[in-house]
Amino acid sequence: MTKCIHCGLDCGKNPVMFDDKPFCCEGCSMVYQILHEKKMNRYYTMMPTPGIRLDQDNTAGTRYAFLDQTEVRSQLLEFSDGGISRVNLFIPGIHCSSCIWLLENLNTLHTGVIHSNVNFVRKEVTITFRDAEISLRQLVELLHTIHYIPELSHSTKKKDEHQHTNRKMLMKIGIAGFAFGNIMLLSFPDYLPGGEHVDQLMAGTFGIVSFILALPVVTYCSSDFFLSAFKSLRKKIINIDLPISLGILALFLESSWEIFNGYGPGYMDSLAGLLFFMLIGRWYQGKTYESLSFDRDYRSYFPIAVTRIKEGIEDFVQLKDIEKGDVILVRNSELIPSDAILLEGEGSIDYSFVTGESFPVSKKTGDFVFAGGRQTGAALLLKVEKAVEQSYLTRLWNEEKVGETERAGIQSVVNRVSHYFTIILLALATGALIYWSFFDFGKAVYVFASILIVACPCALALTVPFTFGNVMRVFGRNGFYIRNTEVIEALTHTDTVVFDKTGTITHARSMNISWEGNPLSETEMQWTRSLARNSTHPLSVMIGEWLPESKVIIADDFREIAGLGITGVVDGNTIMIGSRRFITGNDEEVASRLSTVYLSINHVIKGHFTLENRYREGLTEVVKGFEHYNIHLISGDNDAERSNLRDIIGSDESLHFNQGPADKLSYIRNLKSQGKRVIMIGDGLNDAGALLSADVGITIADDVYHFSPACDAILQSSQFGRLHEFIRFSRSAMKIVYSGYTISFLYNIVGLAFAVQGLLSPVVAAILMPLSSITIVSFSTFSVRILAGLKKLRA
Structure with missing residues (x-):
């Protein structure tokens, strides 16, 4: 038989030839030619005949x-x-x-x-x-x-298909249960003393009825197993449904042979019981998956909030509270949370979060803007046109980051083990079948089926997603929001932590502010507040809130230079707010524990704001919690607080000041080049590059809930004092994973030992197989909850 190079099917007597290679049809040949011309032949080296054969469609x-x-x-x-x-x-x-x-x-x-x-x-x-x-x-x-x-049309049918699938599964369980009960009733005499003396005609009749009852069990109830096994074989893959299907067929054929040759009732009762319990197990597993998925979709979201303007009052509200028709304010660097119409301002929207292309798209009043973009200019007023879909924003966050290499974690190792597990299982079952055939062929088939059914790598494969899935749920309920389960594993391997300063280890929303310089008129304060309102930087936000309320004037030509300051034209006047270097071009900064923000109006320095830094509660405990880590601090501020931070961090060599965004990125890359596994903790504003480069990037979110797509996790500022506890929790969760693997291996070893000796019936094997998965799911869930209780985290 000549096989198609593309899909692996029989080419028949007249294969289509191209490049001296056989193909079953013109369609497969065409796909091969396209890939060959584009030098994409690696497609065929990753897996033999990976393609899909479809009838050629000229329409x-x-x-x-x-x-x-x-x-x-x-x-x-x-x-x-x-x-x-x-x-x-x-x-x-x-x-x-x-x-x-x-x-x-x-x-x-x-x-x-x-x-x-x-x-x-x-x-x-x-x-x-x-x-x-x-x-x-x-x-x-x-x-x-x-x-x-x-x-x-798939998206519109998903819900109906899901409901139909559930009904179909319950129908199969019902039919299998009906058959199992009635066949057991007919087989009852065989389990009693003297059952062999039952009238042969009646015994034969019972056998025929059992066969008839078993037919829908084999042809309908087990159809999913057969179809899955058949599809896998077509693609040269051996999945777990293949040994199960072989076990079902072996029992059915052996039992049919015994019944029609008058040798006995066969194992139709075991066959029906096998399908009944396996279907129940799969139904339960499916319900468990749904439960975990629902929990992830609706409870563990990171809390993006947005500024809603209602009756002239600005207020921060959660995304779930935003409705169609609401007017929202989006500042520079903030994410547009929903499809909307631009009411006021000039949009310069960066859609790299959505498209991967980092260039601004200009929008004017009346234009439609899509969710997921980031404003890179003055603040915008938007009218929401579509209810917020945070599932869409979360999916964007969960997608592979630009430049990110895939984390080769423990799950990839388990997937490889599971692949070879089935091959070894088939070899073991075949060996046992041959061995027992020398003594009793009926018993050999019985043992063969038991081995194929009792062993299952499913529990092995479920350990990581269920354990880490539950960890994500616990973290989410305690204000720590993880991008995906791979981040949890990455946390367990880290050995270095790097802190940013402003807005990270210091409070971003509670500083004592004062003004030093020429007195500002009401108009000048209005101009300053109107400009500061456009930025999400903690110092700009604090200054904007400190200045007296006034009518906001739209800022033109707004620009924010990361790590330096902001500038724009308000009511025809050029306003600049930022560092001394930004305003004057002079690098010298006054050594002070206070953060100093200078103000220039029409290129005349009016004075400066002083903001007294206050460290977050629990900072000392967090640093102590990282006692086995290499701890570093990088800041864009001057080194006036070096002595205080030295007392907290414990090492003068690990403190670095006057560091811009590029310096922070370079510092992280240098640590990684030394073999360090780095956690970067920042605010996501001036350190997005460093967050992206780190093994795990964590942003601290205050009341604004500023969301940075570059990060792997978001920590609510109120939970900052527990940061080290979350890292320890991740390490403990990894121990739960290893314990789950141990349980899975022990189950398979013990189950196979009994099955090989003929001490385990297929029915019991069918009960044990889903029970092993349920055990792992239950063990992971309860272990994580117990661990959360011990750590005083809300589960």
Whole structure:
């Protein structure tokens, strides 16, 4: 048999040839030619015959014409600014690492694709593309060409499909349970003393009835196992459903042979019981997954807040409280949380968080703006047009960061172990079948089925996601919001912590402020407040709140230079607020424990604000909690507080002052080059690059809940004193993971030992298999809750 190079199916008598390689159809040959021309042959080296065979569809050129309609296009796109668009598509054909590699390299197939990101579990791909080079229709046609056809109506059907799947599973459980009960009743005499003396005609009749009752169990109730095993075999993959399917078939065929040859009732009762308990186990596992997913989706979100203006009053509110029609204020560097209409101001919006392309998009009054952008100029007034979808913002946050390399964690090791587990299991079951065949073939089949069913790597694979998933839930309920479970594992390997100063170890919203210099008129204070209002920097926010309330004037030509200050034109006057170097060009700073912010109006220095720094409560305890870490501090301020910080941090060599954003980034990179595993803790304003470069970047969020996409975690400022406890909790959680692995290995070793000796029936094996997964889930959940109780964290 000649196999297709692309999909692995039989090419038949007349294979399509290209480059001296056989293909089953023109479609597979075409995909190969495209990849060959683009020098993407690695697709075929990652896995043999990874492609999908589809009947060639010559209507692809017209079937997607509807995607050119503006209304349809706007419903499908998550984002579009006229130049760059973003779409999330469900592709059922995603099934292996080669699929992921190919779909995440679409930019090689077409230059109009900027980047693409695959969610393997959901079988979804998010693609960002340039409208001028490739339209949505052309993008879908490109996917169709390489045989990854998206289901464009999937999102509207998800809920109905989910409900249908649940009903289908419950129906299968009901049928299997009905058959199990009745077959057990018919088999009852065989379990009693003297059962062998039952009338042969009646025993044969009972056997035939048992066979009839077992037919829907095998053909319908076990269909998911057979289909999964069949699909995996077509792709040269051995999944866990393959040994289960073999066990079911072995029991059914052996029992049928015994019944129709008059040798006995077979094992139809065990077969029905096996399916009944396995289906219950899978149903329970599914419900558990749903519960954990719901918890993650709705309870563990990071708390983004936004400034809402209602009846002239500015107020910070949570995203969930924002409704369509609300007017919100978005300052420089703040995230636009919802699709909206620009009411006031000039938009210069950076959509790199959404598209990966870091250049500002200009917007004027009346323009529509998409969620996920970041304003890079003066404050904007926006009217919300669509209810906030934090699931969308969270998905953006969870996507791989630009320049981030994949963390090779413990889960990748477990995935490799699980792959070989099934192969070893099949070899062991075959060996036991051969051995027992010399004594009793019926017993051999019984043992064969028991081995295939009792052993399961599922519990092994569930340990990390369930343990760390529960840790994320505990952290979220205690004000520590994690990007994904990989961050928790990364925390356990860290050995160095780097603190920023302003807004991180000092309070950002509670400073004593005073003015030194020429008295300011009401008009000058109004100008100053109007400019300061545009920035989210802690010092700008404090100054804006300290100045008396007045009507806000729109600032033109607003600019914020990270680490230096802000400037803009207010009512025709050039206002500058920032450091002495920013205002005068002089690098000399007055040595003082106070933060000094200078004010210039029309290039005349009016004086300066002094803000007395106050360290956060619990700072000393946090530093002590990191006693086994290398502790560093980097700050953009002068070194007036060196002596105080030396007493807290404990090392003068680890204190670095007058550090700009580039200096902070360089410092983190230097530590990592020395082999250090670094936690960077900042405010996400002047240290975004350093946060992104660190192994784990954590931002401290005050009442504003300033959100930095560069970070891996967000810590509410009220929980700052418990930071070291969260790190210790992560390390303890890793011990729970190792304990879960131990339980899983012991279960499989003990279960297999009994099954090989013929001391374990398939029914008991069917009960134990899901029970092992349930045990791991329960163990992880309760262990994390107990640990949270010991650490006095709310679970």
